[in-house]
Amino acid sequence: MTKKLVLLISGRGSNLQSILRACQSGQVPDTAIVCVISNRADAPGLALAKQAGIPTQVMDHRNYPSRADFDAALRQGIDAHAPDLVVLAGFMRRLTVSFVTHYLGRLVNIHPSLLPAFPGLHTHARALEQGVCWHGATVHFVTPELDAGPSIVQAAVPVHPDDDPARLAERVLDAEHQIYPQALAAILSGHCRLEAGRVHWSTPFPAAAETVVHPQLTSVTMQTPSPGA
Incomplete structure (x- = not known):
């Protein structure tokens, strides 16, 4: 049975694009994005969703x-689609x-830092x-405290001496695109769940303890808790 995702966005939708590719390629198997909701009518990610034939909805918080x-x-708009997961993708x-x-246990987010370091903006x-x-x-389950939910998977990238925020952000974003689909696949397959405030793994995370080659020839180290943690 096809699992359903509702994605919430506010901007360009780069993680939306990576998740969509993962669903179409089978990296996140038997899963479809059933709606993309944005609080901004001018979010470029809405156009990406429409081009892919995904229903979209604008809910301007200022209204x-x-x-x-x-x-x-x-919540009412999301529940109309009965999703298995609600995915914050730059919301x-x-x-x-x-x-x-x-949505506790069904609400996930990706944050551009190695939490608990640097929560917020x-x-x-x-x-x-x-x-x-x-x-x-860090991909994490969302809990009421900002950016404090249990981590599902993290990707670490080195900081170079000549980095500025823009160059560093580009490398981190590439890492986000790798780990977010992997985390979603783990949750939707039942290998990973939130239980009593902790992430519980029934089997090892597929990328745990592995290092993959980053597009810019730096290393991206995947980190997850051990099974049962």
């Missing part, structure tokens, strides 16, 4: 009197506790300011 009202309407809105609780600039040697991306 609602409160954050709670917007989230209630958003630039903080979600209410009631919204997150409703401007992660690449903050990483450079701190002088870290490694930066990266």
